[in-house]
Amino acid sequence: MRHTISLSREVFGAVSFCEATLLFEPTRRLNALVEFPVWGATLVTSSIINPFEQLPVSFDSKQSDVYIAGYSHVRFENVVGGSISIALFEVVKDSPIAYSKTAYGEIIELRRSWNTESHKDVPTYAFDSNLAWPYGRCRLVLRAVGSVSLSFDTEACIPALEYSKNPLAHGWPGSDLSEKSPGVGT
Numbered sequence: 001m002r003h004t005i006s007l008s009r010e011v012f013g014a015v016s017f018c019e020a021t022l023l024f025e026p027t028r029r030l031n032a033l034v035e036f037p038v039w040g041a042t043l044v045t046s047s048i049i050n051p052f053e054q055l056p057v058s059f060d061s062k063q064s065d066v067y068i069a070g071y072s073h074v075r076f077e078n079v080v081g082g083s084i085s086i087a088l089f090e091v092v093k094d095s096p097i098a099y100s101k102t103a104y105g106e107i108i109e110l111r112r113s114w115n116t117e118s119h120k121d122v123p124t125y126a127f128d129s130n131l132a133w134p135y136g137r138c139r140l141v142l143r144a145v146g147s148v149s150l151s152f153d154t155e156a157c158i159p160a161l162e163y164s165k166n167p168l169a170h171g172w173p174g175s176d177l178s179e180k181s182p183g184v185g186t
Helices: 009-014 160-165
Strands: 002-006 034-039 066-068 071-076 079-090 109-114 124-131 136-144 148-153 157-159
Touching: 066 160, 157 160
Parallel strands: none
Antiparallel strands: 002 148, 034 071, 066 157, 071 148, 079 109, 079 136, 124 136
């Protein structure tokens, strides 16, 4: 069942994207409506302050945070600016993922910003996540005056501890660099 939750303002902080992979395209121009898929968002439901009381999942979400082992979609309305920095990964089959480096040993980092003017009283939403392409670790910051939402299939929700025990089974399929993987590096 498809479920949508509001992430506007403070509620955004109750979602962790640190294990997630964003399928965000850092275009030259940032639109007022920004939407993109995310694999692996975690809803922090086991804390005292839980804005997601009525989640229709098949387990007790008060006892465990909720990992979305599938694609969810983030939607930002009335975006006024933002920035992204991406530290590129070096992807070599049968090797651990490492950062790409220059001949001088410095990590290769790409940056882009949109409308960097100061906007007083405009909420800021930050992601510290992996980016699918260009593949790397990113910090995406969006400033939006409109609503922010996350929609996902509740059947893709599992206890976060289950993901922690077996990240290869539940993580983003593009992180598997084997021959059979349809993801990055094949």
